[in-house]
Amino acid sequence: MALTPSVTLAGARYRYPDTERDALGPIDLTVLPGEWVGVVGPTNAGKSTLCYAIIGLAPQFFGGRLRGEVSVFGSPTASQPVNERSRRAGLLFQNPFTQLSGARERVDEEVAFGPEAHGLPQAEVEERVAEALRLTGLQDLRARHPLDLSGGQLQRLALAALLAMRPELLLLDEPTSQLDPAGSRALFDVLRGLHAAGTTIVMVEHRLEAVAALCPRVIALGEGRVLADGAPAEVFNRPEVQASAGMPAFARLAALVGKGPPLPVTFEAAVEALRG
Amino acid sequence: MARGISLYVEGQSPLHRVHPLTKGTLTLVIIALAFIAPSLPWVLALGLIVLLLLASAGVLARFLAILAALLFPIGALLVIVQGLVNPANREVLVPLGPLSLYREGVLVGILTAARLADLIGATFLFSFTTRPADLAETLMQHGLSPRFGYVVQSVLQLIPQTLETVDRIRNAQQARGLEIRGRLDRRIRAFLPLMMPVVLSSLVATQERAMALEVRGFGLKVTRVTRYRIPDSVGQRVLRWALLLLLPLALLARLYGWR
Numbered sequence: 001m002a003l004t005p006s007v008t009l010a011g012a013r014y015r016y017p018d019t020e021r022d023a024l025g026p027i028d029l030t031v032l033p034g035e036w037v038g039v040v041g042p043t044n045a046g047k048s049t050l051c052y053a054i055i056g057l058a059p060q061f062f063g064g065r066l067r068g069e070v071s072v073f074g075s076p077t078a079s080q081p082v083n084e085r086s087r088r089a090g091l092l093f094q095n096p097f098t099q100l101s102g103a104r105e106r107v108d109e110e111v112a113f114g115p116e117a118h119g120l121p122q123a124e125v126e127e128r129v130a131e132a133l134r135l136t137g138l139q140d141l142r143a144r145h146p147l148d149l150s151g152g153q154l155q156r157l158a159l160a161a162l163l164a165m166r167p168e169l170l171l172l173d174e175p176t177s178q179l180d181p182a183g184s185r186a187l188f189d190v191l192r193g194l195h196a197a198g199t200t201i202v203m204v205e206h207r208l209e210a211v212a213a214l215c216p217r218v219i220a221l222g223e224g225r226v227l228a229d230g231a232p233a234e235v236f237n238r239p240e241v242q243a244s245a246g247m248p249a250f251a252r253l254a255a256l257v258g259k260g261p262p263l264p265v266t267f268e269a270a271v272e273a274l275r276g
Numbered sequence: 277m278a279r280g281i282s283l284y285v286e287g288q289s290p291l292h293r294v295h296p297l298t299k300g301t302l303t304l305v306i307i308a309l310a311f312i313a314p315s316l317p318w319v320l321a322l323g324l325i326v327l328l329l330l331a332s333a334g335v336l337a338r339f340l341a342i343l344a345a346l347l348f349p350i351g352a353l354l355v356i357v358q359g360l361v362n363p364a365n366r367e368v369l370v371p372l373g374p375l376s377l378y379r380e381g382v383l384v385g386i387l388t389a390a391r392l393a394d395l396i397g398a399t400f401l402f403s404f405t406t407r408p409a410d411l412a413e414t415l416m417q418h419g420l421s422p423r424f425g426y427v428v429q430s431v432l433q434l435i436p437q438t439l440e441t442v443d444r445i446r447n448a449q450q451a452r453g454l455e456i457r458g459r460l461d462r463r464i465r466a467f468l469p470l471m472m473p474v475v476l477s478s479l480v481a482t483q484e485r486a487m488a489l490e491v492r493g494f495g496l497k498v499t500r501v502t503r504y505r506i507p508d509s510v511g512q513r514v515l516r517w518a519l520l521l522l523l524p525l526a527l528l529a530r531l532y533g534w535r
Contacts, residue, residue: 055491057487057490057491061486061487061490082490082491083490083491083492083493083494083495083496084493084496086490086491086492086493087493090491090492091487091491093484093487093488095481095484097481098481098484098485098488099484099485099488100485101426101430101489101492101494102429102430102434102437102485103409103412103426103429103430104409104429105407105408105409109409113492113494114492114493114494117422117492117493117494117495117496117498118493118496118498119496119498119499147437158488161492162491162492165492165493
């Protein structure tokens with residue numbers, strides 16, 4: 001029996017209210033369960049809008065007009081409120097601070113906010129909070145005030161808050177844009193573990209080196225449309241992607257010294273190419 | 277980063293562990309009794325109880341500092357005004373040229389100040405020993421809408437953070453040459469470049485927070501559970517009713533000659 005895709009977009013187009021052109025689409029896209037898909041593209045390429053459309057915030061929160069089909073686990077976004085969709089899909093935003101509920105004074109209470117809102121039994125809430133804190137490495141900080149955490153820890157807390165809902169699909173909208181390298185590494189480590197455990201991840205990310213190293217599949221967006229979709233080495237070697245989204249530093253380095261095409265896009269491939 | 281505008285002081289005293297409803301009832305009863313009590317000795321006795329409770333919670337010194345700042349100016353004003361103009365004034369205590377300070381008015385001023393001290397003491401007793409989150413949680417468990425409970429909890433934490441944003445933007449604008457000190461017209465001119473970024477960044481943050489809450493399931497029509505039970509007991513419930521019973525008893529006593 002065929003797997004139900006985690007995400008399906010079929011002829012999907014979205015236009016924000018009071019604007020003259022579609023911010024997204026037309027797009028046809030399928031993400032299968034367990035995939036880790038990196039989404040890259042320049043500013044205004046429609047990366048965040050893609051996340052909003054999948055989770056249902058566009059159009060349910062923003063208004064505007066969605067045409068075509070967008071569904072998550074076979075269920076169209078139009079037929080399900082965002083807060084109900086949060087049972088199976090979560091979205092991590094750029095700014096860790098604005099993801100705090102602002103109503104909790106301890107890390108573990110903040111993580112419990114979502115499961116409590118879902119009306120889960122107390123014992124299950126406890127279990128999920130412990131699990132989410134363990135997955136994100138925040139167990140030792142559970143009694144701390146959220147505002148006492150560093151930026152990287154705060155973003156891991158925001159992720160823990162989502163993981164406590166045990167989402168099968170995680171959407172990440174530039175999750176490291178406000179983190180230092182150490183904070184980014186810690187977040188990527190957590191994501192590696194989640195991917196290994198079978199979580200589907202769609203990650204919008206500007207750090208192309210990280211995308212190339214972590215994501216087996218990359219989608220490059222430009223002006224709301226898919227420019228390229230495939231393995232990192234394939235996508236980042238496409239001239240139109242290089243012109244709009246850019247290319248990983250290793251590929252630029254290799255190009256500078258006259259290696260390729262194809263240009264290496266990961267550290268390991270670059271080392272090999274430079275040795276050769 | 278600021279953590280909130282709560283006055284709560286961490287502690288392990290018995291009073292810290294008492295259920296917020298019990299402490300709330302105690303606070304309201306103390307305040308009501310302070311105004312029902314007929315004379316200064318009773319009001320002072322009530323104040324003594326409050327001081328003992330504050331001391332048992334380890335927050336007496338903090339309270340006295342606040343009391344000195346809050347009550348002394350108001351108390352002095354009350355004593356002087358009442359001493360000068362109370363209609364019941366008869367016996368001159370201190371002649372002040374064309375005016376006089378009268379004994380009756382001074383006593384009324386002292387009584388009112390003592391009642392205010394009881395009120396402030398009881399309020400701070402509650403605030404120092406009750407976590408705002410526990411209070412909101414208690415109210416939600418007793419029927420307050422979770423949305424309203426969320427507003428109560430978040431406002432307490434978000435106001436200081438908004439003030440920090442104002443500070444950050446003011447510093448940034450000053451670094452770019454904006455004059456915000458000096459003459460009034462200069463300050464008024466500086467207001468717009470200062471407030472516009474504050475308002476815009478607050479709107480953006482509010483929108484993002486609203487989206488993040490939706491994504492976490494906030495607003496679902498389910499029976500909300502909470503992992504943190506605020507410990508309550510039969511003894512505390514009895515105590516609450518006993519405290520409330522004091523009020524009609526005190527009123528009856530006043531009617532039947534409590535002086």
